[in-house]
Amino acid sequence: MTVQSTELEAQLEAIRLEAQQALIEASSLDQLEQLRVKYLGKKGPIPLVLGGMGKLDPSDRPRIGARANEVKEAIQSELDQRRTALQYAKLQAQLESETLDVSMPGVYRSQGRIHPLNTIMDRVNDIFVGLGYTVAEGPEMETDHYNFEALNFLPDHPARDMQDTLFLPDGNILRTHTSSVQIRYMEANEPPIRIIIPGRCYRRDTVDATHTAVFHQIEFLAIDEGLTFTDMKGTVRLFLEQLFGEVAIRMRPSFFPFTEPSAEVDMEWKGRWLEIMGCGMVDPNVLKAVGYDPEVYTGFAGGMGVERLAAVLYQIDDIRRFYTSDSRFLEQF
Structure with a gap:
């Protein structure tokens, strides 16, 4: 059975909207990390959708692949924005609840990167x-x-x-x-x-x-x-x-x-x-x-x-x- 490209496009758009709503509702950094794994991990919904590309007309595959990348980038961007907002809120709450000695030097810890x-x-x-x-x-x-x-x-x-x-x-x-x-x-x-x-x-x-x-x-x-x-x-x-x-x-x-x-x-x-x-x-x-x-x-x-x-x-x-x-x-x- 041939899969229509519009079906995959609709599925990808649904994934984007679902992820967007879930990110808006996330109230902690732990929840945000779980959503990152859920939507951007190798076992997430986007690779499952792309698994149906083998049944597409060859001329439709590049467009669907490009659309999948757009959805991933959109989810990543919204995730980064939400993470920044939650980190800021966490810091503000910490500043309000603790006495901070601003004269003490900070401790630098380098952030890891993907090899x-x-x-x-x-x-x-x-x-x-x-x-x-x-x-x-x-x-x-x-x-x-x-x-x-x-x-x-x-x-x-x-x-x-x-x-x-x-x-x-x-x-x-x-x-x-x-x-x-x-x-x-x-x-x-x-x-x-x-x-x-x-x-x-x-x-x-x-x-x-x-x-x-x-x-x-x-x-x-x-x-x-x-x-x-x-x-x-x-x-x-x-x-x-x-x-x-x-x-x-x-x-x-x-x-x-x-x-x-x-x-x-x-x-x-x-x-x-x-x-x-x-x-x-x-x-x-x-x-x-x-x-x-x-x-x-x-x-x-x-x-x-x-x-x-x-x-x-x-x-x-x-x-x-x-x-x-x-x-x-x-x-x-």
Whole structure:
């Protein structure tokens, strides 16, 4: 059944009005925090509404995604205003009930901020959720089957070597990519599928300015009847334009065991070409591994490093800075 865009717009407007009234009636900062989690959290009503975007006409999805962002921003603005008003009222009540020695120096406590890597993951998730994708998660400790075998890695592939992968005493491994979640999700769900997978990964890399043994990755996967390379290219282009603005992109032939054909994606950034992600059409062997008929279904997938995206957007010269917990660095974000 096709969902009308007007229905989703009406639902979003209803959410905005409901949140607005609830914020007006909030009488404490604790109530305000509960409302923030309720309306702006990952399990709030807006992601539930956006879950129906997959049934929309493709031409309507950008408008609904943009409207969802407008509603979120409106709720956040009203929440901030209400918080300011409640904080002021609380302070006034405290001043009226206490004797304050204004000669005593204040105690400064710095306010925490969202880490830049989490900020990037949230931005990428928001873009893909706006396109009708669902956020999926999976375990960081994996089996060889989910991390390699089901993803069409040959038995003698270098990635299975202990010099590249962190093996555990029980034979399991620390996942080298979030692609293992694709297999787990496909085993549990029938097409059509559109998921975005953020998460932490592990490889035996020597730590330097561009590599760490622990890093973050985001992948996307779409499976349906009739998906083509053109659909993948359009998705990649739209995503990069949403994140970086108007940029030129190009795709170079590459190889990944789980996609065929595969491509590296470059974008023109500050006068030079920069490799930003990899992608490709899902290999038929991967579809067979989860019980899908490759004669009926096709799909595409892509992946990118969160540290790379953050380094480009924030002009960071060394990704190790993200992990030093140096307040002088983190306070810039």
